[in-house]
Every structure is written in structure tokens, then in C-alpha cells.
Amino acid sequence: MDTKKQDSVLRTGNRVNVRLAAVRALLEINRDGGYANIVLQQYISQYHFTDVDRRFFTELVYGVIRRRNYLDAMIIKLTGRPIKKLSAMVVEILRLGLYQLWYLDRVPHSAAVNESVKLARKLTRGLHGFVNGVLRNSERRREELSIEAMANSEAQRWSYVYNQPEWLIQRWLSEYGEDTTLGLLSWCNDNPALIARVNTLVATPEVIVSEMEKAGWRVEQSTKIPEALRILSHRGSLEAAKWVKEGSITFMDEASMAVAYVVQPKPGDKVLDCCAAPGGKTMHMAALMQNKGTIVANDIHSHKIELMKQNAQRLHVSIVSLYEQDATTLPESYDNVFDKVLVDVPCSGLGILQKKPDMRWRKEEKAIDALPELQGRILERAAKAVKTGGHLIYSTCTINKAENEGVVTAFLKEHPEFIIEDAATLLPFETKGPMVTLMPHKDEMDGFFIARMRKEVL
Numbered sequence: 328m329d330t331k332k333q334d335s336v337l338r339t340g341n342r343v344n345v346r347l348a349a350v351r352a353l354l355e356i357n358r359d360g361g362y363a364n365i366v367l368q369q370y371i372s373q374y375h376f377t378d379v380d381r382r383f384f385t386e387l388v389y390g391v392i393r394r395r396n397y398l399d400a401m402i403i404k405l406t407g408r409p410i411k412k413l414s415a416m417v418v419e420i421l422r423l424g425l426y427q428l429w430y431l432d433r434v435p436h437s438a439a440v441n442e443s444v445k446l447a448r449k450l451t452r453g454l455h456g457f458v459n460g461v462l463r464n465s466e467r468r469r470e471e472l473s474i475e476a477m478a479n480s481e482a483q484r485w486s487y488v489y490n491q492p493e494w495l496i497q498r499w500l501s502e503y504g505e506d507t508t509l510g511l512l513s514w515c516n517d518n519p520a521l522i523a524r525v526n527t528l529v530a531t532p533e534v535i536v537s538e539m540e541k542a543g544w545r546v547e548q549s550t551k552i553p554e555a556l557r558i559l560s561h562r563g564s565l566e567a568a569k570w571v572k573e574g575s576i577t578f579m580d581e582a583s584m585a586v587a588y589v590v591q592p593k594p595g596d597k598v599l600d601c602c603a604a605p606g607g608k609t610m611h612m613a614a615l616m617q618n619k620g621t622i623v624a625n626d627i628h629s630h631k632i633e634l635m636k637q638n639a640q641r642l643h644v645s646i647v648s649l650y651e652q653d654a655t656t657l658p659e660s661y662d663n664v665f666d667k668v669l670v671d672v673p674c675s676g677l678g679i680l681q682k683k684p685d686m687r688w689r690k691e692e693k694a695i696d697a698l699p700e701l702q703g704r705i706l707e708r709a710a711k712a713v714k715t716g717g718h719l720i721y722s723t724c725t726i727n728k729a730e731n732e733g734v735v736t737a738f739l740k741e742h743p744e745f746i747i748e749d750a751a752t753l754l755p756f757e758t759k760g761p762m763v764t765l766m767p768h769k770d771e772m773d774g775f776f777i778a779r780m781r782k783e784v785l
């Protein structure tokens with residue numbers, strides 16, 4: 328549907344119909360493959376929700392996405408049909424209805440059912456009776472639909488309770504054991520904290536905190552990273568906030584900020600960031616370098632380079648040169664040139680599942696198992712760009728050991744000229760080294776891996 332038409336469908340007078348917007352957004356994510364965070368942001372900026380509506384909309388969309396496996400199991404049981412045999416629109420209306428009935432105490436059951444029926448009248452060809460029947464039936468059959476009654480195995484039970492694919496639960500159990508797996512699973516279902524980095528090139532955390540408080544935001548300075556702020560509540564759209572527009576803040580997690588601390592670039596350094604887009608760490612390094620020196624930032628995707636250019640402009644960074652470049656085939660002119668080389672490889676992203684609740688359903692084990700080979704090749708090539716006495720930093724946003732310790736250990740075996748250093752000692756918070764794995768449920772930030780190596784003369 329074109330944007331104008333959709334706009335008029337979603338609005339009644341000045342108010343946006345939040346549930347209708349949620350169904351449309353869910354369809355774009357689940358049927359059309361849109362990324363949840365991007366679709367959500369588009370709706371929020373397009374429809375100018377009130378703060379209350381924005382929170383409800385976000386809760387509905389993310390809530391349904393997180394609990395998709397259990398909601399779908401209920402739909403299959405209640406309709407007697409596989410999801411694929413139902414219309415995509417009806418599936419989203421049922422998911423949303425069941426989510427409200429089962430998880431949102433503050434929504435009266437009658438409202439959850441009636442609003443779903445209204446949606447079905449508006450969006451389907453005569454399936455409102457079917458939706459009504461399924462949802463009312465779910466009320467009558469609560470016991471039969473309980474997780475205990477529905478799960479056929481312990482792994483399936485955990486998968487329903489924690490809304491994660493069974494294969495991932497099995498993987499974490501075998502890598503980390505039961506306690507850590509449980510911690511990780513419940514972290515995945517918590518609402519992510521909103522974290523901003525204060526751009527120290529133009530502002531200080533103290534000034535920004537005080538300005539935000541005056542504007543009615545609730546915000547705290549992070550206890551882990553000095554320039555990080557935890558935004559507890561805000562007014563209006565984040566994108567339109569003055570601090571975002573003027574480049575005094577940018578959104579990124581504390582774990583992501585930890586990487587630049589381990590790189591420890593100094594003003595005047597020559598830095599290579601070879602998997603750089605969208606540039607969160609590049610711009611943070613530029614700030615730590617006080618915008619003095621050089622950062623060569625590469626990425627394989629040209630459209631992301633444009634995004635980084637805009638990011639650099641907004642954040643008043645002028646020391647970054649951007650190139651579209653495959654990190655496995657860096658030019659020879661890069662060899663032995665850089666003081667610091669950051670290799671923030673493409674990875675499975677299992678450490679950022681909390682922020683992207685749709686990701687858990689998109690991941691595939693086979694694709695994950697193929698990653699270490701590419702990561703190893705990127706690291707191998709990038710290592711040549713480090714000058715003697717310089718540092719090579721390898722990072723991922725995953726807690727998958729094969730992509731982390733696995734890749735680095737294999738690299739070190741082949742390269743005695745690289746010595747592992749203790750990354751933990753460079754961080755402004757307590758954690759264990761020498762290679763650092765930030766575990767979300769313990770460190771209260773995204774799951775990241777960071778290793779720092781020094782190149783010696785042999």
C-alpha cells in the first residue's frame with residue numbers, strides 16, 4: 328500500500344490506531360522480511376505517536392515477535408492448521424490478540440478480543456468470525472494451551488518459556504551449562520536499555536545529562552563507560568531530539584563502546600577499521616583520538632559507506648577516510664602501516680539478540696558454523712596491515728566460542744609474532760581477561776568478544 332493511503336487507514340482523526348499499526352508492522356517484519364528495529368522506527372517517525380501510544384506500539388510489536396513460537400503453537404492447536412495454510416494477515420491478527428490475552432494484564436480480555444475482531448473486519452475478507460472464534464476458544468482452553476501441556480520435551484518447554492529456538496538453547500547448554508544458559512535466555516527477553524554515547528568532541532556527559540533532565544528526560548550516567556548515558560525515559564521521537572541532530576549523542580551499547588577502549592587509539596595514531604559500517608566504533612575511536620590522526624574505515628557494502636559519511640558529518644568527525652573495500656583483499660599499500668587495526672568482523676550476532684528480537688527466528692545454524700572461516704580470513708589479511716609494535720584488535724558481537732576464542736586461537740598458533748595482551752586491563756569496568764567475553768546477564772550489556780594482540784619483531 329502506498330504511504331499516503333496507509334496513513335489515512337491508520338489514522339482516526341488525529342489518533343493512530345495502534346493495534347492496526349502493529350499488525351501492519353508485524354506483517355512487514357514476519358511476511359516481508361523487514362528488520363524489526365528498522366520497521367518500528369519507520370512507523371514511529373511516520374505516525375508521530377504520542378509517548379503512551381509509542382510505548383504500547385513497541386510493546387505489541389516486540390512482544391509478539393519475541394513470543395512467536397509459543398503464539399504459533401497455540402494458533403496451530405486452536406485452528407488445527409499449520410501457520411502456512413492460514414492467511415498471513417489473519418496470523419498476525421491472531422498473534423496480536425493472543426499476545427494481549429496471555430501476556431498483557433492491563434488489557435481487558437474483552438478488549439483484546441473485540442479489537443482483534445475489528446481488525447479482522449477491516450483487514451480480511453470476512454474472517455472476523457473466525458478470529459472471534461479462535462480467540463474466544465483460547466480463553467476456554469487455557470489449561471490445554473499451557474506450556475506444560477503443549478511441550479513435548481524439556482528443550483521445547485524451555486523454548487516456549489524463553490521464546491528461543493531449540494537449537495540455540497541446546498548450543499548454549501553445551502557451551503555454557505545450565506545456569507549461564509538460563510541467565511542468557513531471560514536476558515534475551517528483557518527490554519533493552521537505551522544507551523547513548525556522548526560525543527566528547529563536542530559535549531560532556533554532565534552537560535548533556537543536565538540538558539536532558541531540564542527537557543523532562545530521565546537519564547543516568549553509566550557506571551561502566553564514562554561517556555555512556557542510560558536513557559530511562561524520553562519525550563518525543565529520539566531521531567528528532569536536538570542532541571541527536573546536533574551530533575552530541577549517538578546510540579550504541581556500552582559493550583560496543585568497550586571495543587574502542589581496548590583499541591586505545593591515541594591522538595595522531597594511524598588506525599585501520601576494516602569492517603567499519605555503520606561506524607559506531609569508528610566515530611568513537613575518532614572521539615578518543617580528539618579528532619587528530621587518521622582512521623581508514625572500510626566496508627564491503629557501498630550503501631553503508633554513504634551512511635557512515637553522514638554519521639561522520641553529524642558527529643563532527645573529520646579524520647576518517649572511507650573506502651568500499653573487501654577486508655580479505657586489502658591492498659598491499661596497507662601492509663605494516665597502521666598503529667592499530669580493528670577487525671570487527673561480521674558475526675552471528677548472538678550477543679545482541681535482546682536488541683533485535685526478530686533475529687532469533689532468522690538465524691540458521693549452518694550459516695553460523697560457516698562464519699569462522701570468513702572471520703579467520705579477514706583477520707589473517709588485516710594482521711598484515713599492523714606495523715611492528717602496533718596492535719591488532721579482533722571483536723565480535725557474539726558469544727559463540729567458535730567465532731571468538733576459536734578464531735583468535737587458530738590465528739595465534741600460525742602467527743607467533745602476535746602476542747595476546749590483557750584486554751580487560753584497558754576497560755573502565757571490572758571483567759576477566761586476557762580475551763574478554765562480555766556476558767549480557769552478568770555484565771549488563773550486550774554480549775561481545777574482544778581480543779587485543781601486539782605485533783612483535785621475531
Ligand SMILES: C[S@@+](CC[C@H](N)C(=O)[O-])C[C@H]1O[C@@H](n2cnc3c(N)ncnc32)[C@H](O)[C@@H]1O
Nearest residue numbers: 602603604605606607608626627653654671673
Ligand atoms: C559487526 S559489523 C561492523 C560494525 C561496525 N564496526 C560498527 O561499530 O558500527 C560488520 C561489518 O562488516 C562488513 N563486512 C562483511 N564482510 C566484509 C568483508 N569481507 N570486508 C569488509 N567488510 C565486511 C559488513 O558490511 C558489516 O558492516
